[in-house]
Amino acid sequence: MNRRDLLKWVSGLLGTASALLMGVPGIAYVLADVFRRRPSQATVQRVARLSDLKPGRPVQVGVVGSRRDAWTVYPDEVIGHVWLVRRDTDPASDAAADKQPTVAAFTSVCPHLGCTIGLDATGRRFVCPCHRAEFALDGQRVGNGNHAPRAMDGLECRLVRDDDADDWWVEIAYEKFERGLTRKVRRA
Amino acid sequence: MIRRFSDWLDARTDYRRFLAHLRGRTLPTGPSWWFTSASCLFWLLVVQVFTGLLLMTTYSPSTTSAWASVHYIEQSPAGAFVRGVHYFAAHAFIILFAVHLVRVLVTGAFRAPRELIWLTGLLLMPLLLAWAVTGNPLCASQKGMAQIEVEGNIAGSTPVVGPALRHLLVGGDEVGHLTLTRLYFLHVALIPLLALGLLALHLSQVYRHGLTPAGGNAGRSTPYWPYQTARNAAVVAAVLGGIALLAWRYGAPLDAPADPDLAQTPRPEWYFRCLFELRRYFTGDWEFVATSLLPAAVLTFFVSLPWLDRRLAPRAGLALRALIVAGAGAGFAWLTWSSFHRDWNDDQYQLAQAEAADLADRARALADEQQVPPQGAAWLLRQDPKTRGPWLFARHCAGCHSHADAQGQGILAAEPSAPNLSGFGTAEWIEGLLDPESIAGPRYFGHTKFAEGDMASHVRQLFADAADAEALRGKLRLAAQALAAEAERPGLGAAGAQDETAIAEGRALITGELGCTDCHKFHDNGELGSAPDLTGYGSYAWLTEMIGNPQGERFYPGDHNDRMPAFAKDPHQPQRNLLSPQEIDLVVRWLRGEWYEPFPPFPAPTDARGASVPRQVAGR
Numbered sequence: 118m119n120r121r122d123l124l125k126w127v128s129g130l131l132g133t134a135s136a137l138l139m140g141v142p143g144i145a146y147v148l149a150d151v152f153r154r155r156p157s158q159a160t161v162q163r164v165a166r167l168s169d170l171k172p173g174r175p176v177q178v179g180v181v182g183s184r185r186d187a188w189t190v191y192p193d194e195v196i197g198h199v200w201l202v203r204r205d206t207d208p209a210s211d212a213a214a215d216k217q218p219t220v221a222a223f224t225s226v227c228p229h230l231g232c233t234i235g236l237d238a239t240g241r242r243f244v245c246p247c248h249r250a251e252f253a254l255d256g257q258r259v260g261n262g263n264h265a266p267r268a269m270d271g272l273e274c275r276l277v278r279d280d281d282a283d284d285w286w287v288e289i290a291y292e293k294f295e296r297g298l299t300r301k302v303r304r305a
Numbered sequence: 306m307i308r309r310f311s312d313w314l315d316a317r318t319d320y321r322r323f324l325a326h327l328r329g330r331t332l333p334t335g336p337s338w339w340f341t342s343a344s345c346l347f348w349l350l351v352v353q354v355f356t357g358l359l360l361m362t363t364y365s366p367s368t369t370s371a372w373a374s375v376h377y378i379e380q381s382p383a384g385a386f387v388r389g390v391h392y393f394a395a396h397a398f399i400i401l402f403a404v405h406l407v408r409v410l411v412t413g414a415f416r417a418p419r420e421l422i423w424l425t426g427l428l429l430m431p432l433l434l435a436w437a438v439t440g441n442p443l444c445a446s447q448k449g450m451a452q453i454e455v456e457g458n459i460a461g462s463t464p465v466v467g468p469a470l471r472h473l474l475v476g477g478d479e480v481g482h483l484t485l486t487r488l489y490f491l492h493v494a495l496i497p498l499l500a501l502g503l504l505a506l507h508l509s510q511v512y513r514h515g516l517t518p519a520g521g522n523a524g525r526s527t528p529y530w531p532y533q534t535a536r537n538a539a540v541v542a543a544v545l546g547g548i549a550l551l552a553w554r555y556g557a558p559l560d561a562p563a564d565p566d567l568a569q570t571p572r573p574e575w576y577f578r579c580l581f582e583l584r585r586y587f588t589g590d591w592e593f594v595a596t597s598l599l600p601a602a603v604l605t606f607f608v609s610l611p612w613l614d615r616r617l618a619p620r621a622g623l624a625l626r627a628l629i630v631a632g633a634g635a636g637f638a639w640l641t642w643s644s645f646h647r648d649w650n651d652d653q654y655q656l657a658q659a660e661a662a663d664l665a666d667r668a669r670a671l672a673d674e675q676q677v678p679p680q681g682a683a684w685l686l687r688q689d690p691k692t693r694g695p696w697l698f699a700r701h702c703a704g705c706h707s708h709a710d711a712q713g714q715g716i717l718a719a720e721p722s723a724p725n726l727s728g729f730g731t732a733e734w735i736e737g738l739l740d741p742e743s744i745a746g747p748r749y750f751g752h753t754k755f756a757e758g759d760m761a762s763h764v765r766q767l768f769a770d771a772a773d774a775e776a777l778r779g780k781l782r783l784a785a786q787a788l789a790a791e792a793e794r795p796g797l798g799a800a801g802a803q804d805e806t807a808i809a810e811g812r813a814l815i816t817g818e819l820g821c822t823d824c825h826k827f828h829d830n831g832e833l834g835s836a837p838d839l840t841g842y843g844s845y846a847w848l849t850e851m852i853g854n855p856q857g858e859r860f861y862p863g864d865h866n867d868r869m870p871a872f873a874k875d876p877h878q879p880q881r882n883l884l885s886p887q888e889i890d891l892v893v894r895w896l897r898g899e900w901y902e903p904f905p906p907f908p909a910p911t912d913a914r915g916a917s918v919p920r921q922v923a924g925r
Binding site: 147148150151153163166168169174177179184186187188189194195196198225230231232233235237238246247248262263264266279293295296297304 | 368369451454455458459461462467468469472473476477478479481482483565566568569570571584585588589592652653654657700704719870880881883
């Protein structure tokens with residue numbers, strides 16, 4: 118290696134090193150948000166009284182929790198909405214077990230692109246106003262050419278007894294899910 | 306002096322030769338109105354940079370401050386004008402870009418050696434659209450944030466790189482502060498830098514290869530200055546005049562501030578309506594055809610056009626280009642029209658649009674009057690009884706209660722089984738309750754157990770015993786006025802000293818002849834326990850307590866209550882209450898008509914004693 122080649126090589130090396138010195142932290146900084154994962158927990162909350170729900174008539178309720186927006190924390194905010202559908206299985210049956218009402222909870226976030234799912238004019242069907250994805254009251258997709266890649270995302274939901282007030286409450290675990298996927302994937 | 310300075314400058318920069326060269330340029334085919342599109346785009350870009358820099362002096366990107374800062378800009382006429390120009394010039398830019406593209410296609414100006422001019426121009430197209438898309442949500446309006454939410458999700462559904470791309474754009478999982486910061490960064494820094502780089506290449510290539518391709522009737526060669534320049538100036542002035550007129554007359558729209566609590570029906574801007582419509586025909590796994598494959602295919606086709614054209618006979622090339630222009634134009638127009646047409650016929654969408662417009666007006670009125678609190682502009686609407694009251698009422702009360710006027714306008718109960726609360730606490734409402742014709746009717750106690758209760762029978766009895774029904778009605782009217790005075794509703798209190806005596810008479814009738822205090826308590830007369838307290842009837846405190854717990858001692862204790870639930874029974878266990886104190890406050894103030902109005906709907910509100918009520922009561 119002669120002196121001229123060495124100088125070329127050194128220039129190239131120093132130039133690359135300088136670029137890396139600035140470039141690597143730069144890229145790491147930009148990507149930091151992509152890889153910054155905060156442990157997310159479901160917000161478990163009582164959202165409605167069973168007696169306020171009527172069978173077959175969906176009700177939308179808000180979920181209040183703390184919302185973090187980058188550097189700001191909002192301690193008490195509506196962080197999402199949930200559709201509750203009460204079903205009283207087989208009202209004709211006399212068996213006590215069949216009289217037991219059940220409540221299904223769905224997040225109102227459309228699994229397609231995240232618009233807020235509403236009710237259609239008849240109140241018997243869910244519809245997303247953005248691309249007209251329709252869902253039955255059990256959350257399943259309705260019709261051909263439905264834009265939603267999957268059914269509405271169901272949420273964990275149970276009935277809890279409030280002995281003081283002699284009443285049943287609907288308790289749900291609110292979570293968020295990735296949009297646009299055929300599978301239901303929890304948002305990390 | 307000036308001469309010496311320009312000599313000094315010329316000796317160092319040689320600028321005179323450059324200017325002389327520019328002046329000496331000629332157009333081989335003569336001046337044309339067709340050629341004005343390029344200079345018009347250039348000057349519009351200058352206008353956008355100028356107005357954009359002005360807006361940057363005030364704008365503040367964050368979810369709490371963005372809308373407020375834009376509204377602040379809108380508060381000064383010059384600010385509204387500058388923002389209006391920026392808004393309409395952006396739309397004009399996209400239209401003119403399409404005109405320029407058509408011109409270049411038709412004249413075949415992309416042919417060798419001008420391929421780089423064509424390519425840099427084509428790359429500017431998606432950049433330009435990204436420029437517009439990153440600008441629209443910056444005001445953090447309901448519409449803008451909903452658009453970027455959906456656009457972020459569209460980016461996120463791109464295979465492989467989608468989720469990371471979405472994360473980079475949105476700056477986290479949810480649209481928020483960082484989304485605005487990043488959109489701002491893209492809008493005022495990265496995209497302008499890229500655009501200026503491409504534009505520099507574009508213009509230097511134009512400079513190198515000549516303004517227009519040679520050929521054709523080359524005999525008409527004419528100097529550019531001033532023959533083409535005058536045409537350019539005329540078109541630029543006309544376009545700017547149109548933009549200024551629109552900006553002055555209409556201004557840029559400003560939707561209500563974004564609130565994640567409110568549902569949205571987002572639609573893309575008009576230039577994306579064709580893609581929005583196209584997507585209807587591709588569902589499920591085929592969706593990427595409409596969102597990425599087709600746009601990419603169109604761009605690739607345009608990129609390869611100079612090489613494709615070279616292989617075609619001149620006439621076939623011209624036919625192809627004519628076909629492209631006609632086909633793309635017709636396709637764009639048809640898809641766009643179909644999309645708008647569908648929305649025009651969609652009642653639910655139209656209703657949502659009307660509500661969004663009302664909300665925007667309300668937000669601006671509140672921000673004008675009260676300024677924006679530190680929590681952000683969305684807070685204004687959340688704390689506004691006129692906005693939140695009906696919303697809460699519809700969710701929590703309208704299962705049983707209606708809130709509708711005589712024409713049926715307002716909120717109608719799903720299964721009416723409780724009184725209609727429109728005008729509750731006013732003399733008219735109470736008079737209707739004290740009418741034997743209506744007390745058991747749908748507006749009052751119909752569908753409740755009180756239809757057959759003591760109150761209804763007492764009213765009927767009064768009329769049955771009365772020798773003169775009209776005289777009784779007059780007495781009941783006085784009693785109703787006395788009770789309405791208890792509510793102290795703003796703007797609705799009876800006016801004048803005459804009513805002062807009427808109220809005194811009414812009070813005497815309540816405790817005396819009409820026998821109300823046999824069951825009800827009214828100030829120092831009567832007992833609690835069997836019927837609601839008439840002291841402070843319909844007042845803020847009365848309603849708050851009633852909604853909190855109707856089975857309370859002052860209202861319907863024990864089985865006196867029909868079906869009304871307690872919305873805030875135990876202040877020590879807020880988790881078990883259906884409504885928070887703030888929510889009850891909003892419902893109560895809405896029921897009582899206590900909210901800020903920019904123009905008072907009633908002439909000079911006065912209270913029961915005839916004194917002027919400060920209008921600010923409502924605007925608290």
